[in-house]
Amino acid sequence: MGSQEVSTVDWQGKHVTVAGLGVSGIPAARALHERGALVTVVNDGDDERARAQAAELEALGITVRLGDGATLPPSTELVVTAPGWQPDKPLFVAAAEAGVPVWGDVELAWRLRGDNGRKAAPWLAVTGTNGKTTTVRMLASILEAAGLRTAAVGNIGVSLLDAVLGETEYDVLAVELSSYQLHWAPSLRAHSAAVLNLAPDHLDWHGSMEAYAADKGRVYEGNTVACVYNVADPATEDLVREADVEEGCRAIGFTLGAPGPSQLGVVDGILVDRAFVANRQKQAQELAEVTDVTPPAPHNIANALAAAALARAFGVEPAAVRDGLRAFRPDAHRIEHVADIGEVAYVDDSKATNTHATExxxxxxxxxxxxxxxxxxxATFDDLVIGAAKRLRGVVLMGADRALIHEALTRHAPEVPVVDLDRTDTGAMSEAVARAAELARPGDTVLLAPACASMDMFTNYNKRGEAFADAVRARADESA
Known part of the structure; x- marks a missing residue:
């Protein structure tokens, strides 16, 4: 199916099982029920919140089974799953044995776009181990600067189903896609897509690095205009080579160095385009200055180049790239400067939940x-510590798996002082900031970049970042 074609499904009387209550399951169940499907929602949990959600759906005539997400309901013709449910769950094994297809929320949104005569906006898709949200939000800012009706959607907090079924008719959507979502999206065909980088992550879910990479690579399948890859990460270019794309679709690289033909890159502090110009062998188009990007850290410049490449693939003019990047401000907890205390900078990058982001x-x-x-x-931490050892004044460790990092530091940076906080309560962050302040010297940066998930101590990385910022601000008030 070509990228601009719209798939139609007769939902009337179709038995559909929706796996999981939550941000994707409830909208999916409602949308399918509204189209005449016979919907059964199955959910592992049976707590007070799940029962309240179930009551709302049951009032509409939707069947809900709580505490049993493993059994495939009889007569099921299609399963629509929340992206986080692992592929080896008994429900999916049973579906495979019965020949029942499994779609994710992204697949359902893709199939329903253009439903009821709505305009089917093309998708510019972004995936990768790190930088997805920032790149998608940069892209949306650039598209808005070009005067296009757009939204940043997908694995970013805004439901794709809401975007494709809502009242707004978009010109184009900037779509963040996780490896989970791509795994369950077999027919997705983007206008253009980017894989920003690849590093080991979620291997417990995918089973292997090869399976993880293959799911990321699905984003390139059927692209019509551009497959954007990272020149510094050859694995992303390998995925482009392996993809089955529409005839005429181009491979477009981005690099922090000077770009070759069909690439975007950086020359003398200027972001330049040698891909979407009349004579890419001899010409380059100036897009923006490095200083137009906030913050101008190397990985953030790479994000900006990827966003620019996708926007240029969609026909956006250079001035809109510049204006969109200037207008963009990163989300909280992404290399966010909190305060300067005694000539020491305190930076919150709680979003760095894996080694690649922390690197x-x-x-x-x-x-x-x-x-x-x-x-x-x-995760393992040896490569991370080896790469960072010369930059480390000291390290403060906390959390359930801190010993793994401590062991890597002992092996590869034995001269770096380490404070090991033997506690996993939320109050540990205040002590961590205090101990870091003791190690820091004027000109240093105290950096929260945990290289780990937060759920051993905090609800999510946002709460972890807020705890860090609160502790820093309290310290700043004391020293004022």
């Missing part, structure tokens, strides 16, 4: 007191 964060500063630790999610 980029550490590379942005010269002398660092690093606050790290949490849930490792199966």
């Amino acid at each position: 980029a964060s550490l590379a942005a500063y010269d002398s660092i007191v690093w606050i790290a630790g949490g849930l490792a999610k199966g």
Whole structure:
């Protein structure tokens, strides 16, 4: 199916099982019910919140089974799953054995776009281990600067179903896609797409690095105009080579160095385009200055180049790229400067929940007191420590899997002083900031870049970042 074609499904009387209550399951159940499907929602949990959600759906005539997400309901013709449900769950095994297809929320949104005569907006899709949200929001800012009706949607907090079924008719959508979502989206065909980078992550879900990469690579399938890859990460270019794309679709690289033909890159502090110009062998188009990007850390410049490449693939003029990047401000907890205390900068990058993101964060500063630790999610830390060792003034560790980082530091940076906080309560962050301040010297950066997930101590990375910022501001007030 070509990228601009709209798939139609007769939902009337179709038995559909929706796996999971939550931000994707409830809208999916409602949308399918409204189209005449016979919907059954199954959910592992049976707590007070789930019962309240179930009551709302049951009032509409939707069947809900709580506490049993493993059994495939009889007569099921299609399963629509929340993206986080693992592929080896008994429900999906049973579906495969019965020949029942499984779609994710992204697949459902893709199939329903253009429903009821709505305009089917093309998708510019972004995936990768790190930088997805920032890049998608940069892209949306650029598209808005070009005067286009757009939204940043997908794995970013705004439901794709809401975007494709809502009242607004968009010109184009900037879509963030996780590896989970791509796994369950077999027919997605984007206008253009980017894989920003690839590093081990979520391997407990995918089973292997190869399976994880393959799911990321699905974003390129059927692209019509451009497959954007990272020149510094050859694995992303390999995925482009393996993809089955529409005839005429181009491979477009982005690089922090000087770009070759069909690439975007940086020359003398200027972001330039040698891909979407009349004579890419000899010409380059100036798009923006490095200083137009906030913050101008190397990995953030890479994000800006990827966003620019997708926007240019959609026909956006250079001035809109510049204006969109100037207008963009990153979300909280992404290399966010909190305060300067005694000539020491305190920076919150709580969003750095894996080693790849933390590597980029550490590379942005010269002398660092690093606050790290949490849930490792199966990660190893040797390469991260080897790369950062020369930049480390000291390290403060906390969280459930801090010993893994401590062992890597002992092996590869034994001269770096380490404070090991043997506690996992939320109040540990205040002590971590205090101990980091003791290690820091004027000109240093105290950097929260945990390289781990937060759920051992905090509800999410936002709460972890807020705890850090609160502790820093309290310290700033004391020293004022």
